[in-house]
Amino acid sequence: xxxxxxxxxxxxxxxxxxxxxxxxxxxxxxxxxxxxxxxxxxxxxxxxxxxxxxxxxxxxxxxxxxxxxxxxxxxxxxxxxxxxxxxxxxxxxxxxxxxxxxxxxxxxxxxxxxxxxxxxxxxxxxxxxxxxxxxxxxxxxxxxxxxxxxxxxxxxxxxxxxxxxxxxxxxxxxxxxxxxxxxxxxxxxxxxxxxxxxxxxxxxxxxxxxxxxxxxxxxxxxxxxxxxxxxxxxxxxxxxxxxxxxxxxxxxxxxxxxxxxxxxxxxxxxxxxxxxxxxxxxxxxxxxxxxxxxxxxxxxxxxxxxxxxxxxxxxxxxxxxxxxxxxxxxxxxxxxxxxxxxxxxxxxxxxxxxxxxxxxxxxxxxxxxxxxxxxxxxxxxxxxxxxxxxxxxxxxxxxxxxxxxxxxxxxxxxxxxxxxxxxxxxxx
Numbered sequence: 001x002x003x004x005x006x007x008x009x010x011x012x013x014x015x016x017x018x019x020x021x022x023x024x025x026x027x028x029x030x031x032x033x034x035x036x037x038x039x040x041x042x043x044x045x046x047x048x049x050x051x052x053x054x055x056x057x058x059x060x061x062x063x064x065x066x067x068x069x070x071x072x073x074x075x076x077x078x079x080x081x082x083x084x085x086x087x088x089x090x091x092x093x094x095x096x097x098x099x100x101x102x103x104x105x106x107x108x109x110x111x112x113x114x115x116x117x118x119x120x121x122x123x124x125x126x127x128x129x130x131x132x133x134x135x136x137x138x139x140x141x142x143x144x145x146x147x148x149x150x151x152x153x154x155x156x157x158x159x160x161x162x163x164x165x166x167x168x169x170x171x172x173x174x175x176x177x178x179x180x181x182x183x184x185x186x187x188x189x190x191x192x193x194x195x196x197x198x199x200x201x202x203x204x205x206x207x208x209x210x211x212x213x214x215x216x217x218x219x220x221x222x223x224x225x226x227x228x229x230x231x232x233x234x235x236x237x238x239x240x241x242x243x244x245x246x247x248x249x250x251x252x253x254x255x256x257x258x259x260x261x262x263x264x265x266x267x268x269x270x271x272x273x274x275x276x277x278x279x280x281x282x283x284x285x286x287x288x289x290x291x292x293x294x295x296x297x298x299x300x301x302x303x304x305x306x307x308x309x310x311x312x313x314x315x316x317x318x319x320x321x322x323x324x325x326x327x328x329x330x331x332x333x334x335x336x337x338x339x340x341x342x343x344x345x346x347x348x349x350x351x352x353x354x355x356x357x358x359x360x361x362x363x364x365x366x367x368x369x370x371x372x373x374x375x376x377x378x379x380x381x382x383x384x385x386x387x388x389x390x391x392x393x394x395x396x397x398x399x400x401x402x403x404x405x406x407x408x409x410x411x412x413x414x415x416x417x418x419x420x421x422x423x424x425x426x427x428x
Contacts, residue, residue, distance in 0.1 A: 002084050002107055015047065016347055020347070021361055023053050037064075085108050109360055111154060113127060115199065120280055125247065134377065153245070155359050162386065163319065167330065179260040181315065193304065245381065332402070335400055
């Protein structure tokens with residue numbers, strides 16, 4: 001059994017992760033939070049105390065840390081006796097934090113693929129460019145590393161795995177749809193780190209079509225989706241992390257990611273991009289200063305964490321799978337809806353941060369119990385999704401399924417008992 005958690009990062013998702021770890025500290029043990037700005041960590045701790053979210057008396061401590069410094073991160077892991085590290089800082093940190101975990105034996109979790117600050121939308125599969133290169137090192141060190149265990153990527157991978165194993169003889173397509181029907185009341189803002197948000201869309205967006213990678217332009221392909229609770233929304237074909245592992249581990253020829261955008265967001269995005277303000281490449285100002293335009297845009301936009309107090313409405317994120325069962329066409333939607341105001345009441349966050357943070361803590365609990373303690377590097381769909389989905393049902397992220405039998409709560413063990421699943425993995 002593993003105990004004591006080090007949370008790296010102090011943004012909106014880290015805020016949720018820290019709250020949820022605190023709510024489960026009898027099992028998880030000491031909770032330490034580290035960031036370059038220790039004051040942000042202290043503010044999260046104050047929030048936990050204000051909400052009364054510490055399950056039982058225990059350690060809640062803030063630390064200053066530059067997580068790019070591998071040796072400093074190792075030292076903090078050892079000093080805090082942390083056996084689980086949840087990396088919810090910038091994706092630029094992933095490889096450094098992973099290396100520190102390999103060096104100390106701590107389990108590693110993150111919620112997004114590593115990124116090089118100087119590159120955007122790299123050649124797929126993205127995991128092969130970074131994390132998967134350290135897979136053998138994790139195995140040799142006996143280190144559990146669970147990659148991309150937010151919502152998307154993360155929960156949507158588990159949904160895909162569960163449906164693939166339990167409802168189909170053959171899956172022809174997986175469409176992952178992410179709709180935020182909420183309103184934050186600001187002229188323009190992003191729901192998570194603006195720099196990371198824009199980097200996803202400024203260059204090529206990749207989808208998995210006919211068992212090969214297909215390059216598209218952002219907002220080139222749009223479709224209206226009628227989702228549970230949130231209703232009809234326009235969503236656009238977008239590149240995203242989970243495609244890069246699902247295409248490897250599931251034998252499915254078509255895997256796509258769709259994200260909802262309003263006209264206002266698209267208009268502002270296009271203006272910023274056309275002006276060159278979303279570039280990750282440095283430019284020289286008239287005063288001789290070298291700046292990165294994208295970093296300037298990030299600096300002037302609202303901090304995503306500041307949106308929480310006034311956020312209203314709901315999100316709906318899910319997987320639509322189509323294929324055949326017993327020679328007949330079959331369609332299954334597995335999804336979650338989340339309410340911004342309810343998230344704020346519980347942990348002081350908006351739903352986007354909540355849906356990314358809760359799964360990371362659920363995975364940490366499964367590692368602590370030994371259920372997901374694989375002692376090697378895995379993506380979420382390589383693990384048994386049933387205990388993960390069942391645990392989240394009791395942690396604030398309830399999963400539902402919609403198929404020919406209706407729309408109902410997804411209770412994994414009951415569904416598995418009735419469907420006689422057969423695991424089918426693609427050749428890696």
